[in-house]
Amino acid sequence: MKRKSPHSYPANSSVARSGRGAADGNLPASPAVVIGRTARRALVALVLVLVLGTENALAVSADEYLFIPTVTQGEREIDWHFGTGSSGEKTHAESNTGLAFGVGVTQHWFTELDIEYRKQSPVGTRLDAFEWENIFQIGEPGQWPVDIGMVFNIEKPYAKSWSSLKTEGWSTRFGPLLQKDIGKVQVNFNPLITRFFQGSEFSATQLGYQSQIKYRYSQPLEMGIQVFGRLSSSGQTWTTYSEQVHRVGPVVLGRLVLPGERSLSYNIAFLMGTTAHSPDRTLRFQFEYEF
Amino acid sequence: MAVRSGGMVLALVILAMTPAISAEPEFVIQIKNHQFIPAELHIPAGVKVQIVLDNQDDTPEEFESYSLNREKHVPPKSRVTLFIGPLIAGRYVYQGEDRVDGAAALGVIEAR
Numbered sequence: 241m242k243r244k245s246p247h248s249y250p251a252n253s254s255v256a257r258s259g260r261g262a263a264d265g266n267l268p269a270s271p272a273v274v275i276g277r278t279a280r281r282a283l284v285a286l287v288l289v290l291v292l293g294t295e296n297a298l299a300v301s302a303d304e305y306l307f308i309p310t311v312t313q314g315e316r317e318i319d320w321h322f323g324t325g326s327s328g329e330k331t332h333a334e335s336n337t338g339l340a341f342g343v344g345v346t347q348h349w350f351t352e353l354d355i356e357y358r359k360q361s362p363v364g365t366r367l368d369a370f371e372w373e374n375i376f377q378i379g380e381p382g383q384w385p386v387d388i389g390m391v392f393n394i395e396k397p398y399a400k401s402w403s404s405l406k407t408e409g410w411s412t413r414f415g416p417l418l419q420k421d422i423g424k425v426q427v428n429f430n431p432l433i434t435r436f437f438q439g440s441e442f443s444a445t446q447l448g449y450q451s452q453i454k455y456r457y458s459q460p461l462e463m464g465i466q467v468f469g470r471l472s473s474s475g476q477t478w479t480t481y482s483e484q485v486h487r488v489g490p491v492v493l494g495r496l497v498l499p500g501e502r503s504l505s506y507n508i509a510f511l512m513g514t515t516a517h518s519p520d521r522t523l524r525f526q527f528e529y530e531f
Numbered sequence: 532m533a534v535r536s537g538g539m540v541l542a543l544v545i546l547a548m549t550p551a552i553s554a555e556p557e558f559v560i561q562i563k564n565h566q567f568i569p570a571e572l573h574i575p576a577g578v579k580v581q582i583v584l585d586n587q588d589d590t591p592e593e594f595e596s597y598s599l600n601r602e603k604h605v606p607p608k609s610r611v612t613l614f615i616g617p618l619i620a621g622r623y624v625y626q627g628e629d630r631v632d633g634a635a636a637l638g639v640i641e642a643r
Contacts, residue, residue, distance in 0.1 A: 421600060499629065501629040
């Protein structure tokens with residue numbers, strides 16, 4: 241899946257290390273050195289304000305994609321997803337990318353392992369997290385008025401040392417996946433809950449949602465609208481609308497069938513933020529090679 | 532909260548493993564020697580139906596149809612149930628798994 245976790249920059253991150261390094265020097269206290277040290281501290285403080293200040297607003301993952309409640313047994317897929325979000329009124333530009341390998345283990349269970357990278361100015365690109373995604377198909381498509389599934393993900397943020405677990409806790413994300421077909425129109429809605437563990441500085445429970453309405457024009461070309469949102473802030477499970485994140489925009493998607501029981505699915509969305517804490521614009525690609 | 536959430540997840544997982552039970556009209560498509568039998572199945576339009584795929588082969592098969600919006604793996608020597616419709620009148624093509632020689636079993640469901 242791809243949401244993202246509101247990881248903060250841990251105490252041993254490059255940013256924090258810069259801060260400690262500036263204070264540790266055992267230099268003679270000449271005026272030039274004092275000025276230089278002060279300037280370095282000011283620079284470090286500025287970087288910390290820029291980075292950690294926006295982190296308090298809770299980052300959103302630019303490469304978040306929609307979960308689907310159907311599973312195909314025996315299907316294996318390599319999934320690459322990439323998203324880049326521009327800065328917003330209270331957000332900084334950020335890009336996310338992930339590479340995953342998934343398998344439909346049974347008629348009702350799909351599982352996937354994912355490695356995530358994140359790029360944020362001025363920190364740069366870094367390994368962000370490891371994730372284990374599980375989709376459970378409940379019943380059969382068409383059996384009930386609404387197709388139902390369940391997602392259960394576990395994420396372990398990447399940490400360079402165990403000491404960072406205080407701020408980089410494990411998290412789970414779960415919730416029902418709902419889908420309804422109305423002729424050639426398909427509607428999805430996924431209310432999702434994220435729970436943080438091991439001393440995360442964020443509110444222990446975060447609420448979010450995903451939704452899509454698409455027209456199944458043809459297998460290689462479908463089109464629709466996607467919406468992604470988060471209703472929580474760093475300190476509150478349900479925050480005011482202006483502090484929530486909502487992104488909406490068009491999506492084109494499709495599946496190209498290849499010889500030998502293989503296929504390539506794509507999914508390209510352009511999302512616009514509707515609140516101050518949302519990225520103004522997000523461009524997201526997702527490609528899945530199924531074999 | 533965590534316990535309740537875990538219970539909900541467990542309940543849904545158990546539900547996912549529960550065989551489908553329903554009262555819709557049932558039709559059977561056999562899979563034998565990599566062919567769908569019958570190759571053309573007639574079902575009533577405007578009615579939701581169950582289709583049982585009965586794979587009698589020793590190899591897995593697949594039921595795939597974009598127009599029906601269904602894709603299902605059928606393990607060897609096993610039966611799998613699909614729910615389809617209500618469909619508007621028309622012909623809906625589906626196919627089986629691609630084989631090494633490039634051939635795939637083809638079938639049609641006609642709603643009328």
